[in-house]
Amino acid sequence: MGVAIEAYGLRKRFISYERVGFLKRRRVTIEALRGVSFRVGWGEVYGLLGPNGAGKTTTVKILATLLIPDGGYALVNGYDTVKQPQAVRRSIGLVLYPDKGFYSRLSGYENLVYFGRLYGLDKRTAQARARELLEIVGLREAMDRPYEEYSLGMRARLAIARALMHDPPILILDEPTIGLDPLSAREVRELVRKLSKEGKAVLFTSHNLWEVEEVCDRVGIINNGSMVIEGSPRDIKDMLGLKYVVEVEVLVNGHVEVLREETLTPVHTLRKLINEAEARGLNVIRVRINEPSLEEVFVRVVRSEGR
Amino acid sequence: MRVGKLGALYAVMINELRIISREPGGLALLVILPYFIAGGTAFIASFFTRVTVGTFTRQFLGFEVLMLSLIMVQVGARFLWEERNGGRLEFLLISPVGMYVILFGTSLTMVLVNVGAFTVASLPVLYLNYGFVGMVKLALALLLLFIGLFPLYGIGLIIAGLIMRFNDANAVMNIIAPILTILSGSTYPVYVLPWWVRDLVYILPMYQTFYSMYMEITGRAYVHLVINLILSAVIYLLLGGTIYANLEKDFRKKGV
Ligand SMILES: Nc1ncnc2c1ncn2[C@@H]1O[C@H](COP(=O)(O)OP(=O)(O)O)[C@@H](O)[C@H]1O
Numbered sequence: 001m002g003v004a005i006e007a008y009g010l011r012k013r014f015i016s017y018e019r020v021g022f023l024k025r026r027r028v029t030i031e032a033l034r035g036v037s038f039r040v041g042w043g044e045v046y047g048l049l050g051p052n053g054a055g056k057t058t059t060v061k062i063l064a065t066l067l068i069p070d071g072g073y074a075l076v077n078g079y080d081t082v083k084q085p086q087a088v089r090r091s092i093g094l095v096l097y098p099d100k101g102f103y104s105r106l107s108g109y110e111n112l113v114y115f116g117r118l119y120g121l122d123k124r125t126a127q128a129r130a131r132e133l134l135e136i137v138g139l140r141e142a143m144d145r146p147y148e149e150y151s152l153g154m155r156a157r158l159a160i161a162r163a164l165m166h167d168p169p170i171l172i173l174d175e176p177t178i179g180l181d182p183l184s185a186r187e188v189r190e191l192v193r194k195l196s197k198e199g200k201a202v203l204f205t206s207h208n209l210w211e212v213e214e215v216c217d218r219v220g221i222i223n224n225g226s227m228v229i230e231g232s233p234r235d236i237k238d239m240l241g242l243k244y245v246v247e248v249e250v251l252v253n254g255h256v257e258v259l260r261e262e263t264l265t266p267v268h269t270l271r272k273l274i275n276e277a278e279a280r281g282l283n284v285i286r287v288r289i290n291e292p293s294l295e296e297v298f299v300r301v302v303r304s305e306g307r
Numbered sequence: 308m309r310v311g312k313l314g315a316l317y318a319v320m321i322n323e324l325r326i327i328s329r330e331p332g333g334l335a336l337l338v339i340l341p342y343f344i345a346g347g348t349a350f351i352a353s354f355f356t357r358v359t360v361g362t363f364t365r366q367f368l369g370f371e372v373l374m375l376s377l378i379m380v381q382v383g384a385r386f387l388w389e390e391r392n393g394g395r396l397e398f399l400l401i402s403p404v405g406m407y408v409i410l411f412g413t414s415l416t417m418v419l420v421n422v423g424a425f426t427v428a429s430l431p432v433l434y435l436n437y438g439f440v441g442m443v444k445l446a447l448a449l450l451l452l453f454i455g456l457f458p459l460y461g462i463g464l465i466i467a468g469l470i471m472r473f474n475d476a477n478a479v480m481n482i483i484a485p486i487l488t489i490l491s492g493s494t495y496p497v498y499v500l501p502w503w504v505r506d507l508v509y510i511l512p513m514y515q516t517f518y519s520m521y522m523e524i525t526g527r528a529y530v531h532l533v534i535n536l537i538l539s540a541v542i543y544l545l546l547g548g549t550i551y552a553n554l555e556k557d558f559r560k561k562g563v
């Protein structure tokens with residue numbers, strides 16, 4: 001079936017106006033995307049990672065047919081986002097804002113049923129599907145309460161439920177966990193993992209590194225409209241030559257001493273340290289390997305970009 | 308596929324009713340206000356009965372057509388504005404149903420509510436003046452009114468597109484309401500206008516709808532007016548659809 005999402009050299013430039021006086025304004029060009037390419041496979045969770053203003057939402061909107069790119073193109077489920085927008089729309093479920101996008105005076109259930117009907121589901125199917133999804137996202141209890149009373153976490157989960165109403169093979173989630181408490185955020189991530197296990201392709205944007213590390217199979221780091229580095233969280237660490245920290249605690253004359261070494265090859269170093277300790281006749285109490293976090297990657301990459 | 312769109316249209320209308328009725332005073336807006344306006348209009352217009360029945364009918368129909376025109380032309384645009392602020396517009400734009408159905412459904416809901424009121428208010432008058440035949444006349448007039456909604460919807464699409472593209476609702480709306488009122492030509496005798504305004508009034512669907520309804524009820528030849536109205540519907544729909552599509556595309560280029 002090929003790949004789920006393919007983006008080739010996406011470019012987007014916005015014209016904006018800065019206020020420089022009472023009525024006067026200055027025209028400014030914003031290079032939101034400067035040629036972004038990536039692919040997302042079926043059953044894969046792809047994390048698009050970047051600081052605010054990096055171009056994540058712009059990328060998402062292009063993939064969702066809401067924006068027409070100035071250059072490059074994107075295929076979603078094999079369909080061109082500009083030439084075959086209808087087919088693309090049927091293939092994707094979209095989460096754009098975690099905190100708005102529903103009718104505030106309607107209940108979560110009514111909202112879902114309505115959006116389901118806009119997606120061409122008949123009334124019965126929409127109702128059944130809404131109930132099913134409210135159960136899955138844990139909103140069964142609150143389904144008849146008006147949306148305006150929902151907490152941020154509940155809103156985010158409802159947004160995901162809406163994205164699933166027409167059972168699309170591809171999910172595009174723009175910062176679905178932004179502003180959520182850690183518990184709600186984790187629930188959302190677990191849901192995403194579960195969906196990808198069912199074979200759905202998921203594009204997940206975030207500016208939160210450890211989160212992406214936890215949920216994504218592959219990560220692309222985007223900064224200032226360009227893809228800076230791409231790969232599995234592991235690959236990225238390797239590519240940047242980030243060091244693991246290996247620590248071996250040993251008992252020396254009744255008190256604890258720590259042997260510590262930074263390395264690119266943690267397994268080898270660990271073995272070496274243990275051998276050394278044993279050669280000296282010391283007791284090994286505990287070993288620990290600290291992986292470099294994507295946080296470090298991010299700081300490095302973004303710094304070197306000179307932003 | 309066609310049934311799917313109709314089903315969606317129905318869903319849009321029910322949803323709109325639901326939303327309005329949950330707003331504070333929304334139910335009043337839906338039920339009481341239209342009857343109040345229609346009744347008030349009938350009352351004011353009834354002063355003209357001292358002149359002739361024709362004048363009464365003329366005034367009453369004129370107000371009805373004007374009200375519906377304002378609704379048909381403005382509701383879609385206001386709706387877009389609200390959807391945009393509520394973060395829902397994006398989801399409507401990418402729904403397979405399409406904005407045309409959604410906008411039409413929203414406008415139609417308000418129209419039906421008001422037509423209901425006007426129909427009820429006009430029943431006794433028509434019955435008193437024309438007897439049972441008046442009922443048949445009314446049914447035919449409503450049919451004409453229904454056709455007249457389509458060219459109005461075409462204009463509504465253009466305004467909705469402008470509002471989406473230029474990201475402003477109030478300025479546009481404040482200009483449009485008085486212009487529509489003047490150019491409707493349905494609440495005053497058109498012959499008082501300078502010729503060039505009069506011609507403008509003639510090519511706009513408000514006057515066409517009003518005039519064909521009026522002619523139908525007062526029992527004069529009107530088949531050519533119906534044909535006019537249908538032609539007008541086709542032209543304005545094409546025009547509105549094309550302009551809206553272009554503005555939406557422009558909107559998708561400039562940034563949602
Ligand atoms: N409609 C728009 N008009 C003007 N500038 C925009 C528009 N949308 C986004 N931008 C700009 O494009 C850049 C990328 O924005 P965005 O894709 O929203 O970033 P992110 O989602 O990664 O935070 C930012 O500098 C933003 O200000």
Ligand SMILES: [Mg+2]
Nearest residue numbers: 056057058175
């Ligand atoms: Mg964003």
